[in-house]
Amino acid sequence: MEVDFSKIRVIGFDADDTLWVNETYFREAEEEFTSLLEHYETKNKIDQELFRTEINNLDLYGYGIKSFTLSMIESALDLSNNKVSQTTLSKILDLGKRMIAHPVELLDDVEEVLRTLSEKYRLIVLTKGDLLDQERKLERSGLSRYFHHVEVLSDKKELNYKNLLDHLEIDIEEFLMVGNSLKSDILPILALGAKAVHVPFHTTWAHEEVDPDSHENNHLTVNGIKELLQYL
Structure with a gap:
């Protein structure tokens, strides 16, 4: 026009x-997050839960990688009924750190x-x-x-x-x-x-x-x- x-x-x-580039790295992290939680729920359910948690947390954390990482941790706890291992939580934290450090x-x-x-x-x-x-x-x-x-x-x-x-x-x-x-x-x-x-x-x-x-x-x-x- x-x-x-x-x-x-x-x-x-x-x-x-x-x-x-930004959103591409979030999508890649979501794929890794899904793999970490796949023995608790289906991929579709994990994606839905993470998105719901992100939206609910916007008023608290705002936008960005740190907010996303906190939402991944919260989602992992919810999806696993608080049974997710410390090793998995550490891997989720590493996901966020890698995103921040990405060139x-x-x-x-x-x-x-x-x-x-x-x-x-x-x-x-x-x-x-x-x-x-x-x-x-x-x-x-x-x-x-x-x-x-x-x-x-x-x-x-x-x-x-x-x-x-x-x-x-x-x-x-x-x-x-x-x-x-x-x-x-x-x-x-x-x-x-x-x-x-x-x-x-x-x-x-x-x-x-x-x-x-x-x-x-x-x-x-x-x-x-x-x-x-x-x-x-």
Whole structure:
């Protein structure tokens, strides 16, 4: 669709699965978790229990690997009726630690796009998750030099965005958000009256999925982040 970006001065980028790979590692960890608990329940039941626990814990722990690890431990205890071994719990903790220590894998063309856009626009990172983990990933990525500001939000709803844009004195009409999640990166921004570009990632956490027919398609969707350069 045609979107007018002529007034844009500031571009916000989501981080996980927009700048670098993230959800893939969660799916791999879930597979390992299922294998560790397979003698207690079916794979489908284990997946459902873990997802239910994650959602129930969001208000307590927020998003990120640490929250995910705590939810795996809680799920293991529930699924085993508190009979899970200390060895298995240690393996679950190791899963979380390995995820945190995983090298940052940039998505295709990300650095080229940021380098080009930073010459014309003010770029900021707007992501959610664990503060320490996101700061660590940004540092490892080598991308921090392209950004004027980095903000790790507890959640990405309309009010979170509005408060931050007000704090940074960014005019709604001059702001563009780029991200992979319709629920977190696109719809809240559109509701505020700003512009948004959806860059789909091949894997999406179930909590971030939305019905494509439940909202107006008044944003731009691109096949890859490099396509942004055709519009900006």
